[in-house]
Each structure stands twice: as C-alpha cells, then as structure tokens.
Amino acid sequence: MVFTVRMPPVADRPSPADPPDLFDRLAEIGAAEAGPGHAPQxxxxxxxxxVVRVGDVVVKAHQxxxxxxPLLERRMRVADTLPGLLLPSLGPPRDVDGRVVTLWPYGEPVTPDPDALPWEDGARLLARLHSTPPPEDVPGWGRPERVARQVAKLDGDTAAxxxxxxxxGTLPAWLRGGANGRPRPPHGDRRALLHGDWHMGQMVRVQGTWRLIDVEDLGAGDPAWDLARPxxxxxxxxxxxxxxxxxxxxYRAFQGPAVPAEGDPWEVLDIPARTLVVQIAATCVxxxxxxxxxxxxxxxxxxxTCTRISSVGSPA
Known part of the structure; x- marks a missing residue:
C-alpha cells in the first residue's frame, strides 16, 4: 500500500477535487508540446x-x-546532467495560473504486481546516484524534518x-524539532547526491531503461535516507x-555507499527506518x-511497529 505502486485509475478528466480549468490548462500545454491527436489522461x-499525460508528454502541476x-530549477538542472539516472525534463518550470508546472517525457511506470517489482534496478540506480559527486550548487536535503510536521497534524487521541x-518521542531531538528546530545530518559529514523520496513509484522505463523521476527532493545529504522507506x-x-x-x-553489489559493504546495515539505517515508520504511520492515520x-x-x-519502537527506544 505504501511502497508497491498503487496508482489511481487513468481518467480523461479531473476528479471533482480539482478545478476543471487546471486540467484543461495542463492538457493544452501537453497538446502544444506533443502535437494534435492525443486525448489527455x-x-x-x-x-x-x-499529472496529465498527452501523447508522450507528461505535464505536472506541483503542490x-x-x-x-530557484531551488526546483537547480534540482532539475542537476537531473538534466544525469540523463542515464534521472529522467530529463522538457524545459524549465513555468507558472500556470499561480501553479508551478513542469513537463517531462512519458515513461512506463513500475507494474503494481508485487511479484514483478524491479528491486535490483532500483538498487542499481540508487547506488549509482549515491556514488555521483553532488554538484556544488545542489540544494541540501531537508526532508527528515517532515516527520515532525506529519505528527503535528495528529490532533486526536486515538490509540493509534x-x-x-x-x-x-524516541527519535533524536534534531528530528523532533529540538536543537533550535534545525535538522542536522546524521553520521558526521556523509554527503552524497540522493533522490530524497525514493520508492518504486519514482521509477519509469524509457526505451527499455529505468530512470528516476520526481526531483523535488533531490539534494545532498546522507544516502541512508534513500533506503529508509523499504x-x-x-x-x-x-x-x-x-x-x-x-x-x-x-545495492551492496553495485557498491552503494549508504551502508557498509559487509556487516550490520542497521547501524546506519536504524534512525532513518524508525523515522519513516513514524512518518508513514502518521500519514496512514x-x-x-x-x-x-x-x-x-x-x-x-x-x-x-510504532508500539515496538516506543517499547525499546529512548529519546536521543
């Protein structure tokens, strides 16, 4: 549910939750890029x-x-320099009626069949990405602080x-908003290029080759966080x-630097994994x-699992 891809059904019109004119505007932009003769989906x-597809063009209205x-533009420029790893864009972001919109080539998504998930391909892409020196101007990755925001949204008193x-409460203070509320990177100065929000839904196949998509969180940081969700x-x-x-x-066979080549990977994965358990559980509730x-x-x-975490953990 949270990791294997649960895609919403393809439709030819937006749901009532979206303004109809946003769908129309994205469809218009896609048609201008893809040419006539393609029904928007x-x-x-x-x-x-x-996200709307028109032919081989995908138009995305961001949150x-x-x-x-500038931060998104910098991330997209980095992605464009690594076309073998990240799907390159079809141009810089644009403003459409106050919404940020980006254009991308269409790629075949991962099948939702749990018996056919390309684990090795995902590991290979991440290992290569993490082994790529991050450009000097790539933004830092700050997503770990998201767990505090998600938990803060829980305004009830249910058992869950x-x-x-x-x-x-067992997570380190820098994740809970301590240390003046400023996140700090764990494990010293580990700095690699990481996707920032990796799961199987962040991969598409173009001309037989898997690529990473969605670069809103692309940045420099501890690569262990890209392994946190699985x-x-x-x-x-x-x-x-x-x-x-x-x-x-x-991932180890492709010499990914996020975990030791041998030995216990949980020495570096424990905090990221616990954090994602809490974050995903809060989102689920x-x-x-x-x-x-x-x-x-x-x-x-x-x-x-949150119960087990709290029973053995202690605030750090």
Missing part, C-alpha cells in the same frame, strides 16, 4: 498534485505549498495516535524478507480519518 491526482522557484506520538516497511513486516534481501544485496474508514492491515502493521 489523468495519470495521478493526490495531495494537491495533478501549491512546495518550493517551485498515542502510539505514534510515543514512537516519535527499510521501514521491512521492519514493519510489510516488505517481504526476500524482497528486502534482493534490494539490499543488489490521517488518510484513514479523511476517508472515514478503519486502518487496513498494512497501516495497522505500521502503527504496531
């Missing part, structure tokens, strides 16, 4: 993001509260919310041991409440 609509200025808050889901029992072994083994439904099995497993 909604590929993705979630969390304030709308209204995400940085869409209490367990998440307890687990959050590590979190594995620790929660959501990701099968065989899949985790394939991914971690391939919010989604379930919004949809007025109980937690599903995967979501409950993440909350249960």
């Amino acid at each position: 909604v590929l993705y609509e979630r969390h304030g993001v709308l 209204a509260n995400r940085d869409g200025g 919310e209490r367990e998440i808050r307890r687990a959050f 590590a979190a889901l594995y620790s929660a029992g959501v990701l099968a041991h065989s899949d985790w072994s394939r991914f971690l083994g391939a 919010q989604s379930a409440r919004k949809d007025d439904r109980p937690l599903d099995g995967t979501e409950q497993a993440l909350v249960d």
Whole structure:
C-alpha cells in the first residue's frame, strides 16, 4: 500500500477535487508540446498534485505549498546532467495560473504486481546516484524534518495516535524539532547526491531503461535516507524478507555507499527506518480519518511497529 505502486485509475478528466480549468490548462500545454491527436489522461491526482499525460508528454502541476522557484530549477538542472539516472525534463518550470508546472517525457511506470517489482534496478540506480559527486550548487536535503510536521497534524487521541506520538518521542531531538528546530545530518559529514523520496513509484522505463523521476527532493545529504522507506516497511513486516534481501544485496553489489559493504546495515539505517515508520504511520492515520474508514492491515502493521519502537527506544 505504501511502497508497491498503487496508482489511481487513468481518467480523461479531473476528479471533482480539482478545478476543471487546471486540467484543461495542463492538457493544452501537453497538446502544444506533443502535437494534435492525443486525448489527455489523468495519470495521478493526490495531495494537491495533478499529472496529465498527452501523447508522450507528461505535464505536472506541483503542490501549491512546495518550493517551485530557484531551488526546483537547480534540482532539475542537476537531473538534466544525469540523463542515464534521472529522467530529463522538457524545459524549465513555468507558472500556470499561480501553479508551478513542469513537463517531462512519458515513461512506463513500475507494474503494481508485487511479484514483478524491479528491486535490483532500483538498487542499481540508487547506488549509482549515491556514488555521483553532488554538484556544488545542489540544494541540501531537508526532508527528515517532515516527520515532525506529519505528527503535528495528529490532533486526536486515538490509540493509534498515542502510539505514534510515543514512537516519535524516541527519535533524536534534531528530528523532533529540538536543537533550535534545525535538522542536522546524521553520521558526521556523509554527503552524497540522493533522490530524497525514493520508492518504486519514482521509477519509469524509457526505451527499455529505468530512470528516476520526481526531483523535488533531490539534494545532498546522507544516502541512508534513500533506503529508509523499504527499510521501514521491512521492519514493519510489510516488505517481504526476500524482497528486502534482493534490494539490499543488489545495492551492496553495485557498491552503494549508504551502508557498509559487509556487516550490520542497521547501524546506519536504524534512525532513518524508525523515522519513516513514524512518518508513514502518521500519514496512514490521517488518510484513514479523511476517508472515514478503519486502518487496513498494512497501516495497522505500521502503527504496531510504532508500539515496538516506543517499547525499546529512548529519546536521543
């Protein structure tokens, strides 16, 4: 649910949650780039993001509260210099009726079949990305602070919310907003180029080759955070041991620097994995409440993992 790709159904019109004119504007932009004869389709609509495909062109309207200025342009320029790893854009970001919009070539997404997920390809891309010296002007990666924002949105007192808050309390102070609220990178001065929000939905295949997409969080930081989501889901029992072994083994085989080549990888993955468990669990509780439904099995497993975290952890 959180890692294997659950894509919304393709549609030829936006859902009622989006202003119809935004869909029309993206479709118009895509048609101008792709040429006539292609019916626009909604590929993705979630969390304030709308993605429309027109032929071989994808037009993305970014979240209204995400940085869409110089930082995004710098990240996109870095991606354009690594076309073998990251999908290059079709031009700089543009402003469309107050929304940041970017254009990309269409790529085939990862199949949602859990038995056909390209773990080795994902590991290879990340290992190569992490081994690429980050350009001097690439922004720093600050996403770890997102866990504090997600937990702060829990405004109820359900059992799940209490367990998440307890687990959050075991995270280091710099993640919880301590140390003057400024995140600091763990593990000394480890500085690599990382994707910043990696999961299987961040990969597409173009002309038979897998590429990374969505560069809003691309930056310099500790590469262990790119392994945090699968590590979190594995620790929660959501990701099968065989899949985790394939991914971690391939990452090490491709000499990825995020974990030691041998020995215990959890020395560097423990804090990122715990953080993502808490963050994803908080997101799941919010989604379930919004949809007025109980937690599903995967979501409950993440909350249960928060219980285990709080039972053995201590504030750092």
